[in-house]
Amino acid sequence: MVAVGESVATPDTAGAVLTRAEADRLWTQWLRMWNEDPRIAHEIIGTGYVVHLPTAGATIDPSTIRGAEDMAGWVSGFTGKFDNLRYHTDFGPLVDGDKLVVRWIGTATYLGRTGWPRDVAGRPVTMVGVDILRVAGGRIVECWTQGAEA
């Protein structure tokens, strides 16, 4: 017997169903966190937070990011490696089950701080990638991100 509000756990749909409005709200806040104010992490990141990053592209060890405070610190540190880093939505959020998916584009100027092969100070960069966010209790509890220079 499954009560209203509960869901039957399957590998990809465990958790409550995310509404489109909630997905839009969280994604808007996520972008504001990256573009304007890392402290917004405290409004949108849930407990037990898990991050999945590329291996070579990651500027941190993702296992050290376990909550809102860690996330705010990472966002602040990462965006500080660029001049004028701005992310915008290419398309999405697409919504399925407890996850939202957005293809994003980021633009910035390198400062020579990321350790990436093409990071030469003064060089403009455009990145493209996809974030997949898992939501529970109205907050983001897991994030898979990947991308490359566009």
Added chain:
Amino acid sequence: MTAVLAGSRVEASRFIDRWLSMWNGDLALAWEIIAPELTIHLPQVGMPPESTVHDPQSMAGWIGLFRSSYSSATFTCELGPFVDGEHLISRFRFTGVWIGGRPAIATAPPGTEVNFAGVDILRLERGRVAEYWLTDDQLDLYGQLGAVRD
């Protein structure tokens, strides 16, 4: 719009199975799952010009060329697939053994094992892929192959 997959996770999984079988070497599947007119969106570096991949034939040709640099090359779906209307999303993991070829600037020895993630976003029309967005962790791949772009 024909949202043939809406609400059908089984159908979505079946479609992604065929999509990945195509990437895993069954190139004839391109004529079954790719629309006669295909639009693709790729990162610019290390990829063919987007306009050169526009139908089943050119899709199969691109996959064949990619695979020719590997003695084994396997894509698996590691998260998803997710369905939203006519869009289908799969985060994939690629594992392969590189034997030389592309990228030309690679300095790794033949036999090097590579492993990276990416996301496929597909838009279906009449049960076939009409539009395709690819992003992948190119820094991971290029790092593993010792291919440092200028």
